[in-house]
Amino acid sequence: MKVNKIGKRLLVLVAISAVLIAVVVAGIISFTQNDSTPTDTKIVQILYDNKETLLSIEGVVGAGIACDESNYIIGIAVYIEDNMTNFHILPSKLDGFQVFIKRVSDVSEFEKAKMVIRKY
DSSP states (O other): OHHHHHHHHHHHHHHHHHHHHHHHHHHHHHHHHSOOOOHHHHHHHHHHHTHHHHHTSTTEEEEEEEEOTTOOEEEEEEEEOTTOOOGGGSOSEETTEEEEEEEGGGSOHHHHHTOSEEOO
16 A cells, blocks of 8 residues: 555656646747847847848938837838938838838937948
8 A cells, every 4th residue: 555655646746747847848948939139139130131222222321220209119210311202112111120211301410320320
């Protein structure tokens, strides 16, 4: 009878250990698959990856991080010359981020200084 009780306890201990190991492994897999890169870092990398293409478009003077009035990141800002009329050729999204087109004359010097990529 004592062997049977020890066997049951050992079986329960092994089962609990297996469940705990499965939970820990699932947590590690979930954590490593979760992209924890900050949004601004992602956008900067996207802009550098697309720098040549964006700046080769006639009328584009630069690009940066687009923010709303609360300084919350809302996407990518592409700055264009005032006389650019073919802005429809610009992408509406870059790597999942919405592109906001802004005429250079409509933005502040502070915003111009925050351009990540620029022609000049």
